[in-house]
Amino acid sequence: MKSIVLFASGSGSNVENIVKYFQNNSDVSIDCVLTNKKEAKVLERCDRLNINALYFNKHSFYQSDCVLNVLESLNPDLIVLAGFLWKIPQTLIHNFPNKIINIHPALLPKYGGKGMYGMHVHEAVKLNNEGETGITIHYVNENYDEGAIIKQAKVALAPSDSPSEIANKVHQLEYEYFPKVIEQVLMGE
Numbered sequence: 001m002k003s004i005v006l007f008a009s010g011s012g013s014n015v016e017n018i019v020k021y022f023q024n025n026s027d028v029s030i031d032c033v034l035t036n037k038k039e040a041k042v043l044e045r046c047d048r049l050n051i052n053a054l055y056f057n058k059h060s061f062y063q064s065d066c067v068l069n070v071l072e073s074l075n076p077d078l079i080v081l082a083g084f085l086w087k088i089p090q091t092l093i094h095n096f097p098n099k100i101i102n103i104h105p106a107l108l109p110k111y112g113g114k115g116m117y118g119m120h121v122h123e124a125v126k127l128n129n130e131g132e133t134g135i136t137i138h139y140v141n142e143n144y145d146e147g148a149i150i151k152q153a154k155v156a157l158a159p160s161d162s163p164s165e166i167a168n169k170v171h172q173l174e175y176e177y178f179p180k181v182i183e184q185v186l187m188g189e
Contacts, residue, residue: 001026002186005076006033007084012042014082014103014174019049021179028186031074036061036086062089071096078186081140082178085117088140100140101185103178105170107152108136112145122163122170132156133166135173137181151181 004022008015015033022028033046033053046053060066068091071079081088081102088100104112104121110130111121125133134154139147153176155169 002028002077003031003074004028004182004186005031005071005074005079007079007081008033008035008040008042009037009085010040010042010083012040012045012083013171014178015042015051016045016049017175018080018082018179018182019051022183025183028183031076032070034067034070036084042083058086061086065091068092068095078182080182087114087144090142093140093142098139101150101182102138102140102145102147103174104136104138104145105133105167105174106136107132107134107154108138108145108149112136114144116145119163119167122166125157125166126161126163129159130157133170135170135177137178150185151177153177 006015006018019030022030030051033042033051035042035053035055038055043053054070056067071092077099079096079100081100093100106112106121106125111124132154134152136149137151138149141147153173155173157166
């Protein structure tokens with residue numbers, strides 16, 4: 001059986017989508033969801049979905065081996081960042097090489113880097129009158145949004161699309177592609 005650990009910082013809509021995608025797959029288990037926000041809505045979703053979830057603070061992530069120890073005890077085949085906003089520390093990258101993937105709400109290398117997440121991305125896409133946007137699923141390395149690209153998916157934009165409408169289009173791509181790509185990476189396809 002292949003195991004996944006998810007990291008999330010917000011509402012957890014991608015987490016729920018991933019959990020539901022794999023819930024009837026006997027070859028894959030979602031072992032835990034880790035979050036850096038005590039009040040994150042993802043915790044409520046995990047409770048409802050009967051998924052183990054843990055909260056951690058900045059100290060346990062960056063200045064101690066607490067999160068590393070949890071991950072080592074779980075020994076996941078894949079760590080998935082599903083709306084997780086903190087930069088992954090070197091120690092995790094080195095201990096889980098090519099086992100950490102992220103989804104970004106734009107077509108990297110455009111609109112990536114520190115501070116480029118959520119509505120910040122969609123507002124920048126709108127401001128620059130882009131004709132298309134999309135998602136990028138990539139491996140995580142030492143730099144924000146610079147790891148090797150696994151998959152990109154595009155969606156056309158109308159000049160009248162608001163940042164919220166752009167966000168909705170991007171979310172649809174996330175829900176459609178992210179679980180499938182996770183499965184492909186897990187199965188070595």
